[in-house]
Each structure stands twice: as structure tokens, then as C-alpha cells.
Amino acid sequence: MIELDHVVKTYGRTTALDGLSLTVGRGELVGLLGPNGAGKTTAIKLLIGLTRPTRGSGRVLGAPLGDRAARARIGYLPELFRYQPWLRAREVLRLHTELAGLAPARRPGAVDDALAWVGLAERADDPVSGFSKGMQQRLGLGVALLGDPELILLDEPTSALDPIGRTDVRAIVRSARDRGATVILNSHLLSEVEQVCDRVVILHQGRAVASGPLEEIVAAGGVRLRVTDLDPAGRQALAAFGAVGIDGEWVAIRPLDRARIPDVVEAIVAAGGRVHAVEPGRGSLEARFLELVTGPPPPAAPTDPPAALDALDAS
Ligand SMILES: Nc1ncnc2c1ncn2[C@@H]1O[C@H](COP(=O)(O)OP(=O)(O)OP(=O)(O)O)[C@@H](O)[C@H]1O
Ligand SMILES: [Mg+2]
Known part of the structure; x- marks a missing residue:
């Protein structure tokens, strides 16, 4: 579903990604974890084609990065988003079925499914201007799920949500995966990733410093x-x-x-x-995370993957 090969992305003098390699197989639910500025959003933007690599290459859904046809098969929740406040929730979703090029006959069903998945069916006909941040985030998630895409990229899907909302999002993400989708979820919240993902990739300064099933990363923390x-x-x-x-x-x-x-x-x-x-256990992911991101600088990935941890393509 995803293959990034030594991707470098620089913005002027800032290196956002410093040789990121990543392979994700069909049906995986992968968490990209890392501190602020680690490169998580940049990685997602490359996958959806909103930005181009400076060096290196990659494929998404079998097509080169940025391919328009592949993009139509990807659902995306941006990190910072704002929907037209004068539209009703249902109208926002309908607009996105059109933008996504869904066949007209599929549009009403796709909108109803998305509303039901994110728990907004009752508020479908209310204007977005009256939505709380959490409800807007649910709407954003609904947009990402429209038409049941094969690949779903969620950039901080729970940042505005209360604990109940977070639990809901975990359930929503798992059921998307159960319907066959591959999901990449960005977060700087360890618990989010820990509770929902099969595999975790820890980014730090634009590099993957650890990758593997959560159990393995925690085991590496001892x-x-x-x-x-x-x-x-x-x-x-x-x-x-x-x-x-x-x-x-x-x-x-x-x-x-x-x-x-x-x-x-x-x-x-x-x-x-x-x-x-x-x-043992839960605290160890946090300890391992802190050790990876505040300890000595990571080895020069990706030609020299960290010892005792999976290489970047655990799939
Ligand atoms: N459009 C841009 N122009 C200039 N620099 C950018 C741009 N986008 C990202 N960067 C820089 O690239 C680095 C990685 O940013 P990115 O947004 O990918 O981090 P992140 O891991 O998503 O962080 P956060 O947890 O805060 O969302 C940062 O140093 C950031 O300042
Ligand atoms: Mg980000």
C-alpha cells in the first residue's frame, strides 16, 4: 500500500524528512509517533501528494507519489482543517463526494454511512458554524472515510476530542480497518497509538528511529x-x-x-x-520513546538501522 524509499524533504534550510523509508502492507493500522516537528505531517503530505520529495521516491497504492488516480482512493484528515461554516454537515460531506469523484449513485449512501460511522447522523442538518471543535473533528473524520477508501491517512485525529471522543475514534478506526482499509495515524500521544495500532513507527528529526509491533518496541525498552x-x-x-x-x-x-x-x-x-x-509494560513505550527522542542522536538511518529493532519495513 505504501513504500517510501529514503525520502528526503527539505523546506529551505529545514530538513523535515531525512531519509525516511517505510513499507506498509494492506490492512495494517500503523501509528506514526514522534515529538512536535519530527516530520509526521510532512510524511502524510507526501503520501497524499500535497508536497513532493526533495530526494528519494515512493509509491502509494502501486502508483508514484502524487498520482491523481491513486489519490482518489485515499481518505485524508488534515492536521489543520476548517470546513465551510455556512454549510450543514451533510452538505460538507456531499461536497466532498463530488470533489472525490464518487459516482453520483453512490453519493447519498456514502454520506449516510460516513455520518453514521462518526456519530453525527443526528446533527447532519445542523450548520458547521454551531459545531464544537470535537464535532468538527468527527466531521473531518467523516470526510476521510467517505466512500470507504482503501487507504486512510489521519493526521492527529483526536487532538480536539475528549476521552469519550477518543474512544469513539479508536472504534471508528478499527472498524475501518475491519472493512479492509489500511490506516496510517499520526499522533504525538503515545496512548492513542498504543491502544489502536498494530505497528508503530517512531519518527525523530525526520528519521524513523524505531519501527515494529508495539510489543517489540516495548520489549526493546525492557x-x-x-x-x-x-x-x-x-x-x-x-x-x-x-x-x-x-x-x-x-x-x-x-x-x-x-x-x-x-x-x-x-x-x-x-x-x-x-x-x-x-x-514493565505501558510505561516502557513512554520510556523507550523518551530515550529515543531525547537520548543520544539516532544512528544515521536508514542505511544503519538501529540495533535490536526492526528495520523500517516490518510488514
Ligand atoms: N511548509 C513548510 N515550510 C517550512 N517548514 C516546514 C513546512 N512544513 C513543515 N516544516 C518544518 O518541517 C519540520 C517537520 O514538520 P512537521 O509538520 O512534519 O512535523 P510534525 O511531526 O507533524 O509535528 P507536530 O507534532 O507539531 O504536528 C518542522 O521543522 C517544520 O517547521
Ligand atoms: Mg503534524
Whole structure:
């Protein structure tokens, strides 16, 4: 569905993408995660053809980047959008069925489906000017879903939403995927990506610094345990699980498959150690993320992919 090959995008002296390679297969739900300015929006704009690569190349839906016919098969929610306030929700959607070139016979059904998917059926005939930010975002999502496109690109789909709205968006995104769509979702919110995506690509300074199933990225972050009464021989035994780092009472092991955490604890206890705290799981994506984006500069990707993490094309 998507193939980017060492894409570089510069704006004047700013390098937005610095050799991004990415492969996404049909039916995948991929999260592009990264801090402000990492290049997430630029990557999405390249995929939809709103901007052209400075160097490198890519294909979307089998066609070169920017291909107009391919673009008609892509749904897109821009990061910053504003719909005509004088139109009603249904009219905005109808206008977009025309812009997207949907066959006239399909238009009414596509509008009704989109309204139902995003929970705006009741407000279909209200003007957009009276919509809250969250409702406008739902409308934007409705536009992206019009006609059930094969590829859906969502740039920060939940930025204006309350927790209920976010849960709804996750459900909407999953059901689009269940209908066969491939979805790319941009976010700087770890929890968004964590809860909905099959795979995560972490962007930093225009490069993919990590990519893979969430479990793998979290595993790469390992586990931290606060341990006392463990003698040096006991510590040495932990090396069987992964690289061991000691900082006072804290023992870090990585990479480590989450499923092996109980084995680690058992090994420590068997060696006479006492375990006071274990920090696995959810926090680890955040820790890993922070480590990747605030730690030492990433290696020169993509010719030198980061060790212990998937290359950029995990699909
Ligand atoms: N049209 C543009 N002109 C000049 N610089 C740009 C333009 N678009 C993006 N940039 C620069 O490219 C870099 C990447 O921007 P981009 O919008 O892709 O980041 P992002 O990851 O989407 O960030 P955010 O989380 O804030 O949305 C930034 O340094 C930004 O200032
Ligand atoms: Mg952005």
C-alpha cells in the first residue's frame, strides 16, 4: 500500500524528512509517533501528494507519489482543517463526494454511512458554524472515510476530542480497518497509538528511529526492577535474560519479552534477592520513546538501522 524509499524533504534550510523509508502492507493500522516537528505531517503530505520529495521516491497504492488516480482512493484528515461554516454537515460531506469523484449513485449512501460511522447522523442538518471543535473533528473524520477508501491517512485525529471522543475514534478506526482499509495515524500521544495500532513507527528529526509491533518496541525498552539482597552471582545469572544494567538498587534488563518478566522475578528470588518493584509494560513505550527522542542522536538511518529493532519495513 505504501513504500517510501529514503525520502528526503527539505523546506529551505529545514530538513523535515531525512531519509525516511517505510513499507506498509494492506490492512495494517500503523501509528506514526514522534515529538512536535519530527516530520509526521510532512510524511502524510507526501503520501497524499500535497508536497513532493526533495530526494528519494515512493509509491502509494502501486502508483508514484502524487498520482491523481491513486489519490482518489485515499481518505485524508488534515492536521489543520476548517470546513465551510455556512454549510450543514451533510452538505460538507456531499461536497466532498463530488470533489472525490464518487459516482453520483453512490453519493447519498456514502454520506449516510460516513455520518453514521462518526456519530453525527443526528446533527447532519445542523450548520458547521454551531459545531464544537470535537464535532468538527468527527466531521473531518467523516470526510476521510467517505466512500470507504482503501487507504486512510489521519493526521492527529483526536487532538480536539475528549476521552469519550477518543474512544469513539479508536472504534471508528478499527472498524475501518475491519472493512479492509489500511490506516496510517499520526499522533504525538503515545496512548492513542498504543491502544489502536498494530505497528508503530517512531519518527525523530525526520528519521524513523524505531519501527515494529508495539510489543517489540516495548520489549526493546525492557524492564526495571528494584532489587535488594542480590549477590553478584545472582546478578550475573540475570544476564541470561538480556543486557543487565545496575543503578543502585535498580536493575534494568533489555531487551526483554514481557512474557519473561515472571521468570526474571523467579530467578532473582531463587538467588536470594528481594523484589520491591517491577516497571514493565505501558510505561516502557513512554520510556523507550523518551530515550529515543531525547537520548543520544539516532544512528544515521536508514542505511544503519538501529540495533535490536526492526528495520523500517516490518510488514
Ligand atoms: N511548509 C513548510 N515550510 C517550512 N517548514 C516546514 C513546512 N512544513 C513543515 N516544516 C518544518 O518541517 C519540520 C517537520 O514538520 P512537521 O509538520 O512534519 O512535523 P510534525 O511531526 O507533524 O509535528 P507536530 O507534532 O507539531 O504536528 C518542522 O521543522 C517544520 O517547521
Ligand atoms: Mg503534524
